[in-house]
Amino acid sequence: MTAVPARFVAIIGQITGRLVDKPADTALRTFLEDEFPSEGALFTELQTLCRQGVVEGWLCTREADGIKFGRVIKPNSDSNGFSVDVVDMHDVVGPHHVHPKGEIDMVMPFDAEARFDGAGKGWTVYGPGSAHKPTVTGGRALILYLLPGGEIAFTPA
Secondary structure, eight states: OOOOOHHHHHHHHHHHHTTTTOOSSHHHHHHHHHHSOTTSHHHHHHHHHHHHHHHHTSSSOEEETTEEEEEEEOSOTTTTTEEEEEEEEEEEEOOOEEETTOEEEEEEESSTTOEETTBOSEEEEEOTTEEEOOEEEEEEEEEEEEEETTOOEEOOO
């Protein structure tokens, strides 16, 4: 398995550094879209690194129920207290879970029509205490998700 590239960690730090002390809400989604637009250089570079990571074997190293996944960074000072997980989903519904402190998602479709919980390429934000069954329709997508403090609780639907 290849180590996580330093550039990946640096980009995560750059993004999460801008999220510290910001609430996970609709304003945060707008902020992310303005600061790190889906057609911008940083988003594009991180998307490329994620796709490389899947191919090289340092991302999405586990698989269950048709979903490839893995935590690539545990909460630490480099990630400003956020964990970083990436999932590779293709027309599938994931396990129900709750976001105690919120969830910030970077949606990176492989297929133009792929949607994550109805959203295309870009950012989604779930507030503290929110819950869902993550769903990808219309093809295949990678989703990088940031969890404040690494907190997530898998629950029965």
